Amino acid sequence: NGLVFSVSEWRNATVRTDIVPLLLSPGEPAILVPRSARYNLTINQIFLSWRYSLINNATKGRLFFDLGLIGGSFTTLTSDALIKVEENPVGAPFASLGSFEARGRSFTTRVGLGGAIFIRPWLSLGLSANYIWGTVTKLKIVRDFPSSFGLISEGLPGVANSDCLPRLGDRPTGETLTSRVCEGDQITNLNASPQIVKLKLNGFEGRLALRFHFGKGKPGRTAFEKFMNWGDQEEVESEDSPSWRSVGTGGSRGTKLGLSGLSFDGTLKNETAYRINKPLTFTKALNLMRLNTQYVLSSKFVLTARGRIFYDAITDFIDPDTISPRRFENTILTQLPRNPTPAEIAAVDVNNSRGVEVNKDGAELREFYLDAQFKHFDLRIGKQIVRWGVVPGARVTDEINPFDFGEFILREVEDRFIPLMMVKIDFFPGDARFELIWITEAVPHKPAPAGSEFEQFQILDGFVAPAPFLDSSFNFNADAIENTELAGRLVQNLNGWEIGLTTFYAWDDFPASFRRIDADSLGGFSNAPEVIFTPRMNRIVTVGTTLSKSFGRIVLNTEFAYTFGKLFGTLLTIESAAPAAINGTPTGIAPVLGELERDFVKYAAGLDFAFLGTEMSLQFLQQYIPNWDPQILQDKVDTVVSHFMRKTFMNERLVTKMLTLFFLNEDDVLLRPAMEARLTDKVKTVFGADLFIGDRGEEVGQFDFIGFFKDSSRIYLEFVYSF
Structure with missing residues (x-):
């Protein structure tokens, strides 16, 4: 017997379609267009219940009575109304979306029975059935994106009242949601007042669960631990x-x-994430398998392969528009081409109206390389990841492999980097080490899928990477040798100081987006000029140095890098878009081109130490543009401070971690607390959070790096099985 606290979530989505009149231009007759409306209802419930045991058999099963003492239901209703003008008599075809979100809450109670049937001493099947009472009496508008093209009904023949059609203009925040009963575009009862939308939650709830039990094995080891x-x-x-x-x-x-000579290991992992900002929802249900294989050919040659297979089941039960909600009032769907065809308009689906790209499953050979050991040098050939730098995460000299931003910077280290085809040679002259790298392909940073929750940038249409000499699919092109990259590093220990010198002749992993504006035939600019982008990768040269020194229990790490010829994005104001600006300005800027070349400096310092049994790391990172100009989007000086701490308990069976990133320029903060529990030698679970604090930023191209995702804070749970 005792008190039980429980949390549950219920969701459902419904889509309805009809035909509605649309007035595109004053003086023009209204046209009939198809409309699709999607209603998505989510109910989160919290209960504090009294559980009274009726049967409690430690080997066969249990039966209990459940009485809800205190409960609450928190409801979110979102609606998306999509109109598609496939044939536009006064212009080009288009699709427009109007959305709103309303929330409500109510007290709730429940009563029911539950129990468990033991299948094994460590495994049981849980069953429960409850009847729930509750009513959400009011739903308040909290977010509204009205369609820019309202359905104007006044004065149209056959339309009795505009309340049957979506309203043109904003719904005030806090307004109570009401409804009218309509047939087509006609109100069935003109004398009836609009009714407040109420949600009755009365009904039966059933649950089925598999439960794992600890402490039922022989002394010194649980049955579950023995099984795993x-x-x-x-x-x-x-x-x-x-x-x-x-x-x-x-x-x-x-x-x-x-x-x-064959050996292998790997992990099976489940990652589940839940967004704690509205709209509340699960955002990830990723199942991942990693497999690492090594084959010893001889005492000098070893072949290594690392791969992964993943399946994210989240879109099997939650639609993409809920996982990646609208952030801005862009009611004309921007993922469509500039001049969409009627067929492209007709293909727009209200369940994924913004065309969110879903990266649901895949299999990838991450690394595949051959190691060869000789008397004076080591050789590694193939698809691989190379880590430089001594300040973790700073990416000052650690720029060899591009980044995968599919989940922003939240993925584990082994998933953040994109492997490249390269040849790496390590020489060992004396007590020094000289590393030479030849990269045979140019690959840019990989943005998050288009329209997804963590999308912050995209590589524009028309981008073509430099042809590879040898790419990751082992395609060979002898004419592309000039497109390869070269890197070198020398590391020497002098009087306890580990000193490194680096150089990198490379392509910038962020493609430059040169742009021009097409003028009309009169020589001026039209009201909606077409901006034509020409994205491309640019050659840069980086030289750097690293220093590391241990002072007892304190370790000092520093890095410095100077980059020649980096291109920075620029503002495109009305003044800079004038024809005279095309040929440059007195400061040597041609803003209409969208990029400005400048040298670039990065430096970082870190201290690693232990305090009161807690491992800690303090880091300082700064980026500086010496010849900065106000037209450049990036700040002249950009500063980041980070702090990491790690504490272990119970002989390292329990580990707590905390990473804090503070971006001084924008006053943005990223907090990443986590707690790891090792259940067995092979099984561990991790519970953590990713908390974004800051402002999104107002202007396109000037969004804050962290604050842009301020509505994407989440908690997550991981289960990992290692073999």
Whole structure:
């Protein structure tokens, strides 16, 4: 018997279609256009219940009575109304979207029965059935994106009242949501007043669950732990049997099975994330398998392959427009071409009206390379990731591999970098090390999928990367050798100081977006000029240095890099768009081109130390443009301060972490607390949060790096099984 706290979420979506009149221009007759409306209802419930045990058999099962003492229901209703003008008598075809979000809450109670049937000592099947009472009496408008093209009904033949059609203009925040009963565009009862929308929550609720139980095994080891460690020699293998992971490597007693020299390991992982900003919803249900394989060819040659397979099930039960909600009032759907065809307009779906790109599943060979060891040097050839730098995460000299921004900067380190085809040679003259890298392909940073929750930039249409000499699919082009990249690093230890010198002749991983504006035939600019972008990668040269020194329990790390010839995006104001600006200005700027070349400096410093049994790291990163100009979008000086702390408990079975990133220029903060619990030697779970604090930024191209995602804070839960 006792008090039980529970949280649940229920959601459903409904789509309806009809035909409505639309007035495109004064003096023109109204036309009939198709309209689709999607209603998405989410109910989050919290209960504090008294649970009274009726049957409690430790080996067979349990039965209990559940009485809800205090409960609350928090409701969110979103609606998207999509109109599609496939044939426009006064202009080009278009699609327009109007949306609103309303919220309400109510007290709720429940009563029911529940129980569990034990399948194994460590596994049971849980069942429960409850009847719930509650009514949401009011839904208040909290967010509204009205369609720019309202359905104007006044004066149209056959239209009795405009209340049957979407309103033109904003709904005031806090307004109560009302409804009218209509058939087509006619109100069925003109004498009836608009009714306040109420949601009755009365009904039965059923639940089914699988539960894992700890502490039911033999002393010193739980049954669940024994099951999840089935690969351990302690419980599974006899003393004379080789480990399945050691197939071909000799086993524990030198027994050889299968291919000689083959070994592998990996992880199975589930990542589930829930957004804590409105609209509340699950945003990720990622299932991921990583497999690492190594094949020892001889004492000098080793072949390594690392791959992953993933499946994100979130869009199987939540639509993309809910996972990635609208942030701005862009009611004309911008993912469509500039001059869409009627077929392209007809293909727009109200369930994904903004064309959110869904990256649902995939399989990828992340790394595949051959290691060769010789007397005076080591050689690695193939698809690989190279990490430079001594200040983790600063990316001052660590610029060899481009970034994958699919989940902003929130992915684990092994998933953030994009592997490249390259040849890496390590020489060892004396006690120094010289590293030479030849990269045979040019690959830009990978943006998040278009329209997705963490989209902040996109590589524009028309971009073509420099042809690779040898790419990651092992396609060869001998004529593209001039498109390759070269990097070198020398590391030497002098009097306890580890000193590194680096150089990198590369392509900028952020493509430049040169632009021009087409003028009309009269020599001026039309009201809606067409901006034509020509995105391309630009050559840059970076030289840098790293310093590391240990002072007892304190470690100092510093990095410095100077980049020659980087292109920065510029503002495009009315003045700079004038024809005279095309040929440049007295300061040597041609803003109409959209990019300005400047040298660039980055430097960082970090301190690693322990305090009161807690590992800590303080970092300072600054970026500086020496010859800065106000037309440049990026600030002249950009400063970031970070702090990381890690504390272990229970012989490292429990680990707490906290990462704080503070962006001084925008007053933005990213907080990443996490707690990791190691359930067994093979199973661990992680509970954490990604909290974005700051302002989004107002102007296009000047959004804050962190604050842009201020409505995307989330909590997450991970389960990891290692084998």
